[in-house]
Amino acid sequence: MLSKADALIERLRRREPKxxxxxxxxxxxxxxxxxxxxxxxxxxxxxxxxDTFLKAYKNIDSYDPHKGRLFxxxxxxxxxxxxxxxxxxxxxxxxxxxxxxxxxHNPGGQSVNPDHIGLRDLVAQLDEKHRLLIDLLYFQGYxxxxxxxKANLPLGTVKTRVRQAIRELRRAFGEQTPAVLLMxxxxx
Amino acid sequence: xxxxSFIASGILEAYALGQCTPEERAQVEQMLQAxxxxxxxxxxxxxxxxxxxxxxxxxxxxxxxxxxLERARAEAGPSTPSAVRRLGRWQSALPxxxxxxxxxxxxxxxxxxxxxSEQLQLLEQQVADCEKRNQQSARLQEVVAxxxxxxxxxxxxxxxSEEAAGKVAAxxxxxxxxAETVLDINSLPAPPPGRxxxxxxxxxxxxxxxxxxxxxxxxxxQRLPFLPEAQAFAISVEDKPQGNAIPTxxxxxxxx
Numbered sequence: 001m002l003s004k005a006d007a008l009i010e011r012l013r014r015r016e017p018k019x020x021x022x023x024x025x026x027x028x029x030x031x032x033x034x035x036x037x038x039x040x041x042x043x044x045x046x047x048x049x050x051d052t053f054l055k056a057y058k059n060i061d062s063y064d065p066h067k068g069r070l071f072x073x074x075x076x077x078x079x080x081x082x083x084x085x086x087x088x089x090x091x092x093x094x095x096x097x098x099x100x101x102x103x104x105h106n107p108g109g110q111s112v113n114p115d116h117i118g119l120r121d122l123v124a125q126l127d128e129k130h131r132l133l134i135d136l137l138y139f140q141g142y143x144x145x146x147x148x149x150k151a152n153l154p155l156g157t158v159k160t161r162v163r164q165a166i167r168e169l170r171r172a173f174g175e176q177t178p179a180v181l182l183m184x185x186x187x188x
Numbered sequence: 189x190x191x192x193s194f195i196a197s198g199i200l201e202a203y204a205l206g207q208c209t210p211e212e213r214a215q216v217e218q219m220l221q222a223x224x225x226x227x228x229x230x231x232x233x234x235x236x237x238x239x240x241x242x243x244x245x246x247x248x249x250x251x252x253x254x255x256x257l258e259r260a261r262a263e264a265g266p267s268t269p270s271a272v273r274r275l276g277r278w279q280s281a282l283p284x285x286x287x288x289x290x291x292x293x294x295x296x297x298x299x300x301x302x303x304x305s306e307q308l309q310l311l312e313q314q315v316a317d318c319e320k321r322n323q324q325s326a327r328l329q330e331v332v333a334x335x336x337x338x339x340x341x342x343x344x345x346x347x348x349s350e351e352a353a354g355k356v357a358a359x360x361x362x363x364x365x366x367a368e369t370v371l372d373i374n375s376l377p378a379p380p381p382g383r384x385x386x387x388x389x390x391x392x393x394x395x396x397x398x399x400x401x402x403x404x405x406x407x408x409x410q411r412l413p414f415l416p417e418a419q420a421f422a423i424s425v426e427d428k429p430q431g432n433a434i435p436t437x438x439x440x441x442x443x444x
Binding site: 015017020021024025028029030031032033034036037042046049050053054057058066067068069071072075076079080134137138139143144159160162163166169170 | 196198201202203204205206207217220221230231232233234235236237238239240241242244245246247248249252253255256257259260261263264
């Protein structure tokens, strides 16, 4: 049976113009959430989001469903594009003048997707040490080595805790499944 | 590698987070293909991460979508023809290709039809020629049979007038057993312009017309009526194509 995502991928492969619009509607919020954590400057983050979708649209043929979910592929593109933007010379220049702004920036506190408040609470309930690692690795694009340094932990511990964190999330989502499904039904 | 310890190693989480080295990626992808339980585990990890991302979703500014679609359209524009356009062109070309194909087939059929009809005509012509030759050959066979018959007389018609003596001669094959008389036309000269040769048999001292000599016939010989009482044969020159009742100028005569 063809899932909704499979059907969308098929339409993207056929380069249907409407397919890009649908892809954007389905994933732009979640991807933008990751991007703004890595690149807080709005105009750069917006550029990164656009670039992410354009790259995905152009390279959809290189996406292999056997190697992972579509969203995983998209979020990796988004993260890499954001990190590239962060490292680019013009951005660094800008960053110096904006440093105050970044310090004030509150991760995850920009705006809240009301559809996902339930899930958000679940993430918030995560053990603090797990939440930090998920935040660093998933939302801020740190490598495991960088995260280990940042959290002042051995690399092996980081790896173990990431696994524990995701297990914890899976368990939490598992319990929440009916509610989550209900919420997903009301997604646009 | 043991599936359980592979899953427990945390490599799948690293994979889902995009944290693997190329070697690790290759290893994971190989395990994914080989073991459904590894696939299921990765799927669960990815779903969990995806749900976190949705939980932390930040709606981008509304104008961004239109700007993105505009950029996608611009990049798919005429400067860099994308697969969209190529596909479109290819699809719009389909009906034309069909029309061309059909037209081509029709043209070919018309050509083929006219070619076949030409061939048929040619064949019919050849069959008719063949038939004609068969008839000719049958007639020739009869003449050959006549010539081989020991009862056949070859009568040489020699010139009647003194001045042209020996110059004009014709041969007639006469066989009273078979009751056949045949004139060898090839032995005759061409008549003067506006003049015609008439063949005669002399019966009881009087000339009896046996018809005009057919110089332009299909065969090199002409079958004549058989008159058993004929004593001699003669050829006269006449001024009418249908000949005359009495010979005008007798050219040659031969006795039987």
